[in-house]
Amino acid sequence: MAELPPFQTLIDEHAAAVMAVLRGAVGREGAEDAFQETFLAALRAYPDLRDAGNLRGWLVTIAHRKAIDHHRARGRAPVPVAAVREEPVFDPDPADGAVWEAVAALPPKQRAAVTLRFASDLPHEEIAEALGCSPAAARRSLHEGLKRLRKEMA
């Protein structure tokens, strides 16, 4: 078995990041429930985790799964996450709450593109793969999404 750190250290180090990912993916209101579901699922599975190398990536992957559950439950298009990268480089400022609210209000494809780019730090090729479209289309979704965000936030 891998040497796993006390689960509390995962909360201390990554709770803010997971919450920010979820705010982006499901909005501020849904984020609280999805946060609970994410960490409870993680806690359940934790003793059997084989690789302690990328705990944040593991948590973010679970968070994306819970975000999809959330969208399914509400009959909305899920955010595709087929290609969540193994080592996300991510830590948005939760003070950017308003930004994430606006992200959550974007049309599904734009929302997914923006979330995957900025929350999971995926390159365009992988966003395209996750969304099942061409890199050019992914770039366009991202571009449209950001344009709309700029307008919203202006």
Add this chain to the structure above:
Amino acid sequence: MTATTEKKGPRPERSIGKLRERAAAEGLLDVAYATVDSPFGTLLLARTPRGLVRLGLPNEDAEELLADLAGRISPRVLEAPAGLDEERRELEDYFAGRRHDFELPIDWQLSHGFLLRARQGIAAIPYGETRTYTDLARSAGNERAVRAAGSACSRNPIPLVVPCHRVLRSDGGLGGYAGGLEMKEKLLELERKP
């Protein structure tokens, strides 16, 4: 909002509190820990659903202690300040001289064989009394295992509650104490008060 800057936001405290409650309700809290103030400094208490399993003295490294518990018991180790209220209350009463016997449940899983018997023997030494390492070895079933009786004390996972400070050398010397000899002396002094 950029993809590359690393910023640490504040922890979502309320959500974490709720998570802790749900984890406990679902039986996922294998090891709960909390800190408690004492006249000697901050103590770290850790319990399992069975009872108090570890007490860290002020001179112990909390991070190392928790990592050790994660490896030996379960990595599901969570901070749970309210989850150790009974332990906290009994310890506060003990330091104030109001409590002579601990009633909180103990989880002995970190002790085995001779060490387990010796530590259960330590737990039976009444408040205000002392025994020698030789007494302890004898009561654990091996009179000649004085050195092992010493390590039952020095590596006692639950000091204070399992009062290894009440074990002295046969010649009346203090012996050792994981929390330092000054702490041992002060505890004995506290227990001598009427």
